[in-house]
Amino acid sequence: MIELRHIQKTFRVSRRSAGLSQAVKSLFRREYExxxxxxxxxxxxxxxxxxxxxGPNGAGKSSTIKIMSGVLTPDGGECTINGxxxxxxxxxxxxxxxxxxxxxxQLWWDVPVIDSFELIRDIYRVDSQAYHKTLSxxxxxxQIGEIVxxxxxxxxxxxxxxxxxxxxxxxxxxxxFLDEPTIGLDAVSKLAVxxxxxxxxxxxxxxxxxxxxxxxxxxxxxERILLIGKGRILLDGSLSDLKARNSSHKTLxxxxxxxxxxxxxxxxxxxxxxxxxVLSVDTRTLSISEAISRISAAVGxxxxxxxxxxxxxxxxxxxxxxxI
Amino acid sequence: xxxxxxxxxxxxxxxMQYKASFFMMALGxxxxxxxxxxxxxxxxxxxxxxxxxxxxxILICFSVIxxxxxxxxxxxxxxxxxxxxxxxxxxxxxxxxxxGEIFQVLTSTIEFSRVGRFLQAAAMLIYAIPASxxxxxxDKIFTLLLMLIGGIAVFSGLFILYAxxxxxxxxxxxxxxxxTDGSREFGRYPLSVYGEGIxxxxxxxxxxxxxxxYPFLYLIGRSDDFRLSLLPLLGFLFVIPCYAFFRFxxxxxxxxxx
Amino acid sequence: xxxxxSFFRIRFLAGLQYRTAAWxxxxxxxxxxxxxxxxxxAFYESDASSFPMPFSSLSTYLWLQQALLAMFMAxxxxxxxxxxxxxxxxxxxxxxxxxxxSMWFVKNMAIxxxxxxxxxxxxxxxxxxxxxxYSVTLPAGWTAGLLFVVSLLLGFLVLIAFSMLIYLSAFYxxxxxxxxLLATSVVxxxxxxxxxxxxxxxxxxxxxxxxxxxxxxxxxxxxYTGYMQGDQALWSMAVQCAWLAxxxxxxxxxxxxxxxxVVVQGG
Numbered sequence: 001m002i003e004l005r006h007i008q009k010t011f012r013v014s015r016r017s018a019g020l021s022q023a024v025k026s027l028f029r030r031e032y033e034x035x036x037x038x039x040x041x042x043x044x045x046x047x048x049x050x051x052x053x054x055g056p057n058g059a060g061k062s063s064t065i066k067i068m069s070g071v072l073t074p075d076g077g078e079c080t081i082n083g084x085x086x087x088x089x090x091x092x093x094x095x096x097x098x099x100x101x102x103x104x105x106q107l108w109w110d111v112p113v114i115d116s117f118e119l120i121r122d123i124y125r126v127d128s129q130a131y132h133k134t135l136s137x138x139x140x141x142x143q144i145g146e147i148v149x150x151x152x153x154x155x156x157x158x159x160x161x162x163x164x165x166x167x168x169x170x171x172x173x174x175x176x177f178l179d180e181p182t183i184g185l186d187a188v189s190k191l192a193v194x195x196x197x198x199x200x201x202x203x204x205x206x207x208x209x210x211x212x213x214x215x216x217x218x219x220x221x222x223e224r225i226l227l228i229g230k231g232r233i234l235l236d237g238s239l240s241d242l243k244a245r246n247s248s249h250k251t252l253x254x255x256x257x258x259x260x261x262x263x264x265x266x267x268x269x270x271x272x273x274x275x276x277x278v279l280s281v282d283t284r285t286l287s288i289s290e291a292i293s294r295i296s297a298a299v300g301x302x303x304x305x306x307x308x309x310x311x312x313x314x315x316x317x318x319x320x321x322x323x324i
Numbered sequence: 325x326x327x328x329x330x331x332x333x334x335x336x337x338x339x340m341q342y343k344a345s346f347f348m349m350a351l352g353x354x355x356x357x358x359x360x361x362x363x364x365x366x367x368x369x370x371x372x373x374x375x376x377x378x379x380x381x382i383l384i385c386f387s388v389i390x391x392x393x394x395x396x397x398x399x400x401x402x403x404x405x406x407x408x409x410x411x412x413x414x415x416x417x418x419x420x421x422x423x424g425e426i427f428q429v430l431t432s433t434i435e436f437s438r439v440g441r442f443l444q445a446a447a448m449l450i451y452a453i454p455a456s457x458x459x460x461x462x463d464k465i466f467t468l469l470l471m472l473i474g475g476i477a478v479f480s481g482l483f484i485l486y487a488x489x490x491x492x493x494x495x496x497x498x499x500x501x502x503x504t505d506g507s508r509e510f511g512r513y514p515l516s517v518y519g520e521g522i523x524x525x526x527x528x529x530x531x532x533x534x535x536x537x538y539p540f541l542y543l544i545g546r547s548d549d550f551r552l553s554l555l556p557l558l559g560f561l562f563v564i565p566c567y568a569f570f571r572f573x574x575x576x577x578x579x580x581x582x
Numbered sequence: 583x584x585x586x587x588s589f590f591r592i593r594f595l596a597g598l599q600y601r602t603a604a605w606x607x608x609x610x611x612x613x614x615x616x617x618x619x620x621x622x623x624a625f626y627e628s629d630a631s632s633f634p635m636p637f638s639s640l641s642t643y644l645w646l647q648q649a650l651l652a653m654f655m656a657x658x659x660x661x662x663x664x665x666x667x668x669x670x671x672x673x674x675x676x677x678x679x680x681x682x683x684s685m686w687f688v689k690n691m692a693i694x695x696x697x698x699x700x701x702x703x704x705x706x707x708x709x710x711x712x713x714x715x716y717s718v719t720l721p722a723g724w725t726a727g728l729l730f731v732v733s734l735l736l737g738f739l740v741l742i743a744f745s746m747l748i749y750l751s752a753f754y755x756x757x758x759x760x761x762x763l764l765a766t767s768v769v770x771x772x773x774x775x776x777x778x779x780x781x782x783x784x785x786x787x788x789x790x791x792x793x794x795x796x797x798x799x800x801x802x803x804x805x806y807t808g809y810m811q812g813d814q815a816l817w818s819m820a821v822q823c824a825w826l827a828x829x830x831x832x833x834x835x836x837x838x839x840x841x842x843x844v845v846v847q848g849g
Contacts, residue, residue: 011578066579071419073575087575095422106417110338119334122327123421348760355764359771369783371629495603502613510617517624518617 002045002068002175002207007077009038009063037063038074039231047174048205050197052212052222052239056319059228061211065177068209069099082174095124098173100165102180107152113163114148117170124171131170138166141196158189165193169200175207176200182214194220215311227318234322242314250288251307252279252295259299267291275302327423331431339436346437353440357390361448364512375517381544382513383452388468389511389536390445392475398438400480402429404504406487407494416579425574426567429487458544467539467553474535474556481559481566482507482530488566491573507532514540534559585680586688594696608704615648615709619716634780637715639807643778645709645718646803652697653738654799656769659745659762660690667752676841683837686749690742722808729815734802736822741798743829744769750833753840774800780809794829797822 012032038060045051055061066072067079070086070093079086086093107116121131139145142162152160165181178197182190198221201208210221218225218239225242227235235242251270254277261269261277266286271278281291288306295301309317339346364386368379377385397404409415409432418428458464486500507530510518515526515537526533535556541547619641626633633640652658663686666672675682709718721727748765752758770776772795779790779800790796801818804810810818 063579066416069420071416072577072579090419091422091424094420097420099420101413101416104413104417108334108338110341111334115334115337119330122330123423125422344755345759348755349763352760352763352767356767359767359776362771363776366782366786367625367777370632370781371625374624374628376628493602495600496606498603498610499606502610506614506617510621513621513624518620519623522617522620 001047001083002043002081002209003079004044004064004068005042005078007038007041007064007067007074007079008036009060009067009072009074011035011037036231038067041077041228041231041233043226043233043236045207045209047207048201049224050201050208050210050222052210052218052225053228054212054218054225054315055228060231061228062179064228065099065179065209065211069097069177070094095171096173097175097177098168098171099177100168100179100181102161102178102183105152105160105164106167107160107163109153110151112149112151113144113155116152117148117167120167120170126171130172134170134172135166138169141199142166143192158185158192161185161189161193162196165196172204173206175209178208178210178212180212181210182212182217190214190216197221215315219311227322229319229322235318239311242318243308243311249309250281250283251309252281252288252291253277253305253307254279254295254299254301255303256295256299256301261295262298264294267294328427328431332434335431335434336436349437350440353438354444355440357441357444360509360512361386361444374513377514377517377544378456380452380455380457383448384456384458384543385514385536385540386512387445387449387452388471388475388540389508390441391449392472392535393479393508394438394442394445395472396476396479396483398435398442400430400483401435401438402432403480403483403487405433407490407497410490410577411494413579415577426484426570456544463550463553464543467543470553470556471535471539471543474539474559477556478531478535478559478562479504479507481563484563484566484570488570488573491576503530511536531559531562586692589689590692590696593692594699604700608701611648611651611701612705612708615644615705618644635807635809638717638719639809640778641712641716642718642807643803645706646806647775647799649702649705649709649718650698650734650799652694652701653734654741654773654775656741656745656773656775657762657766658694659748660686660693663689663749664752664758667749668758682841683746683834687742687746690745691738694738694742721806722811726805726808726811726815729819730802730806733805733815733819733822736819736826737798737800737802740794740822740826740829741769741773743826743833744794744798746833747829747836750836750840753843769795769798772796773798774803778803780804794825797825 012034041060041064053061053064063072067074068081068086070090073087081093082096084093106120107113108119117135121128126134139148142165144159144162144166147155147159148163152163155163161181165178168176176197181197182193185193194217197208197210200206208221210217212218223238225235225237225239226233252267255275256277257275261272263269264286266282268280269277270280279291279295281288292304295304364382365379368374368382372379374382402409406429409418409429414432418425418432421428453460482500482504486497486504489500490497507526511532515523515533523533523537526537538552538555542549542552622640622644623637626637635643647654666675675685706718711717721730745765748758748762751761755761772790772793774796779787779796782790797818801810801822805815805818
């Protein structure tokens with residue numbers, strides 16, 4: 001059980017301006033700016049949930065993750081995870097969590113991955129029987145049996161990320177924080193990582209909190225989304241709620257010959273040239289079948305396809321809606 | 325403790341991947357402190373004494389400072405490169421692991437090439453012990469050992485202080501060099517040669533004199549007060565405020581990145 | 583030429599931006615200079631007759647050394663250059679329409695000068711107002727002042743010409759770190775960075791003067807304090823010119839050979 005209430009965090013950054021005279025002035029006086037990374041963040045996550053934490057760059061995603069993992073101390077608010085305050089009982093708390101920072105490595109660069117695993121086992125004081133059980137399961141699920149004997153520096157990004165994830169799970173944590181786990185990976189590795197996360201959540205009941213910019217990750221993995229912007233939680237709901245709320249618009253792509261597309265009140269023409277048109281229909285005012293029959297009455301339709309709003313567009317429209 | 329040796333083994337394994345580099349570094353370290361030795365040697369061929377301290381007495385002083393510094397540097401180097409640990413974000417990783425922060429910082433970097441400096445220090449000590457003309461009774465041996473241990477404590481404190489400061493300013497850290505590198509450089513000579521004010525500073529603010537100057541007086545027989553040889557133990561007290569300051573800094577840690 | 587001056591400007595502005603670093607550096611150097619002077623005072627009090635120069639000359643020497651540290655410090659290297667050699671980025675540099683040796687040379691000058699300009703004034707100002715024998719004094723005379731300026735420039739160029747050789751060594755070794763450390767300690771010691779050369783025993787001084795390192799900070803500082811005068815000063819400056827020419831020549835030759843190797847290996 002993760003509970004955050006009114007968490008706040010501010011950073012102080014110095015401001016630097018251009019030009020020689022400004023630079024000389026700043027030798028003696030410097031101005032500081034206070035950045036409210038987190039203004040008021042509250043949410044609750046139950047055991048075994050899988051939550052996508054999304055928001056644009058600089059919205060405060062990583063700061064929240066770092067507070068929940070005991071790295072940062074917030075300026076205000078409360079946070080309890082499994083009954084503990086992360087930054088107060090750091091060592092006890094981190095024993096129960098696993099963290100993957102997508103852009104950084106926790107493996108020792110110059111030695112075989114398996115050596116790193118063994119050291120991590122000792123750091124977490126995992127007993128040898130449990131370690132072997134977990135390790136064989138992880139190597140099988142992540143298909144890293146072949147590569148654990150290679151030094152980390154010789155691995156490809158995808159191979160290394162799979163090893164990183166394994167390293168974060170060797171101590172069987174109850175909660176797993178993934179900070180952009182699929183960043184920079186190729187399609188195959190992405191799918192492997194997603195499959196694995198799903199499996200670990202379903203079979204072990206591990207709570208997973210995932211930050212990402214890859215909306216396919218969200219779509220493939222999470223039921224619940226937390227949207228953060230400008231240091232506040234803007235939206236907390238299930239993915240299907242979100243879709244229902246925003247997907248009243250359908251996109252029609254039409255290839256046609258002969259005739260001219262007239263303009264209707266209920267259909268917006270987004271693009272129309274050389275016999276190919278992209279139209280948007282608001283299904284609350286006009287049904288899809290009605291729209292299609294109107295179009296085929298006006299022009300000779302060669303091909304037609306109907307798509308809902310993609311999750312990427314959904315998120316962009318959310319950002320616009322909240323002006324972040 | 326067992327885990328510490330596993331870390332040591334891991335670091336050794338990593339560094340032995342680059343053997344040529346390792347030996348060049350060790351040789352370089354050796355040479356750096358060797359030129360320091362030469363400069364003292366040359367100054368003494370010209371002046372013979374300084375404040376009535378002889379060459380071999382100065383060597384005792386120099387080797388005590390250098391031995392304790394190089395040992396500290398070898399094993400407490402994690403604090404020396406702490407700013408890098410912050411900037412690279414690796415401190416985050418340390419903080420999500422269930423072990424003490426100090427322990428993990430200590431094990432994050434162990435620089436074996438510093439052994440070059442240590443060898444130099446040890447060689448001087450071995451030369452100076454008989455050459456100084458000190459009668460090595462048990463109490464003197466005890467004093468010398470305390471000096472070395474106290475030195476390690478004070479230098480560790482300084483390194484921790486350095487790391488603690490880097491939570492607040494990375495740019496301003498150069499200032500700390502006066503205390504870390506400066507203590508090593510200027511501590512070659514008994515601190516009294518710099519005058520009363522400096523000696524006081526190094527006694528009450530940065531307690532280098534506690535393990536270097538006062539017990540040294542007893543060691544070379546300028547004072548009969550055995551209490552002086554116990555002063556290095558006070559150096560351990562210095563670690564306490566440094567560590568407290570480090571904890572304070574950790575609470576204000578801002579982390580890097582998005 | 584324009585590209586060099588704008589490069590210098592950017593460097594200088596960047597240096598100014600780091601206010602705390604500048605103050606920290608200045609106070610560190612000031613403390614360092616002060617401690618060194620106090621150490622020599624102890625030697626002076628032990629045996630004043632063995633002191634090779636008046637005490638105030640030594641103070642001046644040491645303050646100049648601190649004020650102009652960024653010009654002569656041997657341990658400073660531009661990591662970009664080492665990186666470009668070891669990771670093959672040098673291939674890009676070779677595509678640019680300028681001479682690589684001169685470019686690296688000027689780059690080094692710019693970095694060092696911009697740091698010096700920022701730091702030397704406060705140090706010299708404060709040092710000038712210290713009580714007499716510990717303060718920095720004016721040059722020994724008009725000619726000394728004039729010769730100092732020329733010799734300072736020459737010494738600066740000699741140092742950079744030498745550090746170019748260290749950069750070039752990176753073409754031939756896997757790890758330049760050890761060589762850098764080695765070269766640094768050698769230069770510092772033989773150039774008079776640890777103790778001024780006149781303080782060495784007379785018998786071994788000729789050996790030190792036979793090396794290029796004496797033509798770096800030693801010559802200008804000794805001219806300034808009046809320790810080197812007249813013909814001796816002019817002779818030392820001639821030696822500076824000779825070393826400069828020699829080191830640049832060797833550097834250019836090595837560079838040409840190294841680049842050939844790079845081209846043959848395909849970068």
